[in-house]
Amino acid sequence: MIPSALSPTVGVGFKPEHYEGIAAAPGPLGFIEIHAENYMGEGGMPHAMLERLRPDYALSIHGVGLSIGGAGPLDQDHLQRLKILCDRYQPQSFSEHLAWSTHAGAFLNDLLPLPYTEETLSHIIRHIDEVQTVLNRQMLLENPSTYLRFDESTIPETEFLNLIAQRTGCGLLLDINNVFVSSTNHQLDPRAYLTAFPLSYVGEIHLGGHNEDTDDEGAVLLIDAHGSPTADSVWALYAETLAKTGPIATLIEWDNEVPAWPVLRAEVERANALLAPSLAQHAA
Amino acid sequence: MHQAFETRFAHNLLAAKPPTPSKRFAVYRNNVFVGLVEALRLRFPAVQNAVGADFFLALARDYAGGNPPSSPLMMQYGDQFPTFIEGFPPLADFPWLADLARLEVAITQSYHAADAAALGPHDFARIAPEDLSRLRMTLHPAMRLIVSRFPVTTLWRMNRGEAPLATIEAWSAETALIYRPHFTVAVDALSPASGTFLTSLYAGDTLADAVEQAALIDDHFDLTTQWQCLINNGLVTTLTLDD
Structure with a gap:
C-alpha cells in the first residue's frame, strides 16, 4: 500500500483561473490539491493544465463525492474512477471526508453529517478498508464542519477518528477551520478538541475561511463557506497545532468567490511564515 | 439505525x-x-x-x-x-429555450471530451481526387452538433453578450457546431445543409453520401467551404477509404 506522504510545504486548492499566475511565478507553492470529481472528464483543458503542472508540484487528490460515511455500499463505478485518476497522476496523497453525500442513488452535493456510533464506525471502517484496497493507497480522512449533532451519537468525534485510523491504518486530514466552525457551533472549546485529537495520524492540514451567522436562538452559527481569508482565530490554532506536531503539509482552501492569484498567494505566504520556523526547528 | x-x-x-x-x-x-x-x-x-x-x-x-x-x-x-x-x-x-439549453449542455460535454489529434491540411492533400467519393471520416470526440428549427447559435451569442441584443429578422433554422480548438470551446452557426453534411459524416457515411444528403436540402450546397471548415477547425481525426 502506497502511503499518503505529502512533504511539509504549503499548497492551494487549484483553480484553473490561477493557472497563469502559478506558472508565471511558482514562488512559495509546494503542492496543489484538486477535487477528484472535476478531473473525471475524459480529456480537455482540466487534464491539459494538470499534466503541465504535475512535474513541478506535489499533488494531493481530494475526493468530495465518495460518501464514505453513507449507510449503503460504496459506489463501485466512482471508486474505479478514483483509481483511474490516482493511477494516472500518482498523487502524493489521496483524501476524503468523514461525511456522506449519496442516498438511494441521488448525489446530494454536500458533505452531510452522521451520528457517531458503533454501527456507523463499523460501516466507515469497512468503506475505508475497501478504498485503500482498491486504490492500493493509504488515504487521509478529514474531520467535518457540522451544524447539527445527534442524540444517537455515543462516541466523541475525536475518538471516532482515532478508532478509524487505528483500525484501518488510514491517516487523518485535520481541517482546523472545521474544528473552529464545529466547536463554535456546538459551544465547545476548539482547543479542547485539538487536545483530544489524535495528532500523530495527521498527514495534512486544511485552512480556509468561514462566514458568521446566528441560529434560531441567536447563538453564533459559523458556516464553512471557503469564500474568504482564513480567520485570525484559525491561524492562532494552526500555530499552536504546529508547535505540537512539527511541520505538516498545509493547504489553503478557497473554493467560492475565488480571488485573484496575488490574494491567495498572500495566504500561502502567511502559512509559510508559520511553517518555516517549524521546519527549521524540526531540522535542528 | x-x-x-x-x-x-x-x-x-x-x-x-x-x-x-x-x-x-x-x-x-x-x-x-x-x-x-x-x-x-x-x-x-x-x-x-x-x-x-x-x-x-x-x-x-x-x-x-x-x-x-x-x-x-x-x-x-x-x-x-x-x-x-x-x-x-x-x-x-x-420552444427555442430547450435548444438553447441543449447547446449549453453540448458546450460542457465538449470541454470535458476526450483528446484526439486532428488531421491537418497535409493529410487531406494526400487523398487522390478519384478516392474522394468513397472517403469516410472520424470526427473529433469534442465536436457536437445541435440541429435546431430555431436560430439557436444567434440566440446563444446574443444571450452570452457576444452579439448585440436585437430583433432577429431572419428567424431561420440553424445547426450549431461546437468544437474545441486548443482546448477552448467554440460555437459556429451552420446552415441546415451544412449541418446535415456534418451529421451525415458523423454517422459514418461516405463523403459522396454526405454531399448527397446536403444537396437534398440545398441544391447550392458548397462542398469547398465545408471542406475548409473540416480542415481549419480540426474536426477530423481519421480518414478511411471504402473498399
Whole structure:
C-alpha cells in the first residue's frame, strides 16, 4: 500500500483561473490539491493544465463525492474512477471526508453529517478498508464542519477518528477551520478538541475561511463557506497545532468567490511564515 | 439505525417543507439547493440571461428538487435540463429555450471530451481526387452538433453578450457546431445543409453520401467551404477509404 506522504510545504486548492499566475511565478507553492470529481472528464483543458503542472508540484487528490460515511455500499463505478485518476497522476496523497453525500442513488452535493456510533464506525471502517484496497493507497480522512449533532451519537468525534485510523491504518486530514466552525457551533472549546485529537495520524492540514451567522436562538452559527481569508482565530490554532506536531503539509482552501492569484498567494505566504520556523526547528 | 437515519435526513433535505424547520438543519438544505442551482447557473448562463435571474432561480429549484444528480460527476448535472425546460408549462411559448439549453449542455460535454489529434491540411492533400467519393471520416470526440428549427447559435451569442441584443429578422433554422480548438470551446452557426453534411459524416457515411444528403436540402450546397471548415477547425481525426 502506497502511503499518503505529502512533504511539509504549503499548497492551494487549484483553480484553473490561477493557472497563469502559478506558472508565471511558482514562488512559495509546494503542492496543489484538486477535487477528484472535476478531473473525471475524459480529456480537455482540466487534464491539459494538470499534466503541465504535475512535474513541478506535489499533488494531493481530494475526493468530495465518495460518501464514505453513507449507510449503503460504496459506489463501485466512482471508486474505479478514483483509481483511474490516482493511477494516472500518482498523487502524493489521496483524501476524503468523514461525511456522506449519496442516498438511494441521488448525489446530494454536500458533505452531510452522521451520528457517531458503533454501527456507523463499523460501516466507515469497512468503506475505508475497501478504498485503500482498491486504490492500493493509504488515504487521509478529514474531520467535518457540522451544524447539527445527534442524540444517537455515543462516541466523541475525536475518538471516532482515532478508532478509524487505528483500525484501518488510514491517516487523518485535520481541517482546523472545521474544528473552529464545529466547536463554535456546538459551544465547545476548539482547543479542547485539538487536545483530544489524535495528532500523530495527521498527514495534512486544511485552512480556509468561514462566514458568521446566528441560529434560531441567536447563538453564533459559523458556516464553512471557503469564500474568504482564513480567520485570525484559525491561524492562532494552526500555530499552536504546529508547535505540537512539527511541520505538516498545509493547504489553503478557497473554493467560492475565488480571488485573484496575488490574494491567495498572500495566504500561502502567511502559512509559510508559520511553517518555516517549524521546519527549521524540526531540522535542528 | 444508520440506514433509517440517512433516509430520514435525505428526505427532509429535499422535501418541499421540512417537518422540523430549524436554522441549523436549514444550513444543509440551503447548501444542497444553493449548490445545485449554482451548478445549473454556471452551466446554463444563456438560458438564465434569456429568462432572467429570478425566473431561472425558480426553474432551477424546481428541477433540482425533483432531479437531484444521479452521480458525483457534477459536470454532468443538467444533462436532462433541456428536456425539463421543454415540458415546463410556463415556458410553452418559448420552444427555442430547450435548444438553447441543449447547446449549453453540448458546450460542457465538449470541454470535458476526450483528446484526439486532428488531421491537418497535409493529410487531406494526400487523398487522390478519384478516392474522394468513397472517403469516410472520424470526427473529433469534442465536436457536437445541435440541429435546431430555431436560430439557436444567434440566440446563444446574443444571450452570452457576444452579439448585440436585437430583433432577429431572419428567424431561420440553424445547426450549431461546437468544437474545441486548443482546448477552448467554440460555437459556429451552420446552415441546415451544412449541418446535415456534418451529421451525415458523423454517422459514418461516405463523403459522396454526405454531399448527397446536403444537396437534398440545398441544391447550392458548397462542398469547398465545408471542406475548409473540416480542415481549419480540426474536426477530423481519421480518414478511411471504402473498399
